[in-house]
Amino acid sequence: MQTEKEIVSRIINGDMAAFKILVKQYEKLVTFMVNRLVQNNEDTQDVCQEVFIKVYKHLSGFKFQSKLSTWIAQIAYGTAVNHLKKVSGKISLTDDIADFENYHKTTENPESILAKKNTSAFIHQQIEKLPVHYRTVLTLYHLNEFSYLEIEEITGMPEGTVKNYLFRARKLLKEKLELYIKYQ
């Protein structure tokens, strides 16, 4: 088993097989993250490809001052956010969150809630409806298992903001889940 440093050094020396290993190692991390942000299957594939091309291009500049996964996630986050800005104009964080909080207050039709097969699928469906920054922190923390500090490094959001978004997102999802269980 080769260390990340060895793989990176092989890639810098032009070894494409080593680069393929790196892509396979991080494709889940990048795909989950990009998919949660972009929410369009075709675009997700293009953005993932763009992320790894950027990784290849800038790998010689990576000095192992952070974890490789954090650095790749940082590139994935930046690329996905840029893509979102391109397709849907400038992301307005405040409006996005305010809209959702208002949307959340409206009660959802119990039949539509019942139609969702299981808790996990229901939660993932509800995450799709959350504002982009909530989706980002939830995915990075719960799915990709990054720490608060690493999420701060990846997204550039202060640690306090990361925690706040995470707690609020979970609270919103908990309320949805409560409703779901009640009608089940």
Added chain:
Amino acid sequence: MKALNEEQIKRLLEEQLEHDGKPVLPGIDDDADIYRLLFTALADEPAMSVNTGLAEAVVKQVKINQQEAESLRYKAIIAAVVVAGILSAYFAISYINPTVLKSAVDFIDVYKWVFVFIILCFGLIQIADKNLVKRNLAGGSLSH
């Protein structure tokens, strides 16, 4: 990703309940039970397909980008050489002795077929490189 253990769920629960301003008494609170369910669901991988051919597609694209960059660099070098040649010829003509210039032209005239042969060889090597070597490289990238 990996399933959460009891200790991790307990820590998450304490943090969340504290943030919600609720007493941290997991087990006797309904909220705690729902949060437990939520944390487990959040750690589950979403039912979505990871593109299995992503690594191959990325490697192929990187090779194409490298070839394009190389080709661009090659064209830039040729352009620079041509421009430098024209400029040096322009300045050289004004300094050169007409007798020397005439003998140079006569020399080219005598050996013109040698020059034509060299230029043809250079052109053929370039065509062969493009059609055989580079095509094999691109084909190899798909099969590996």
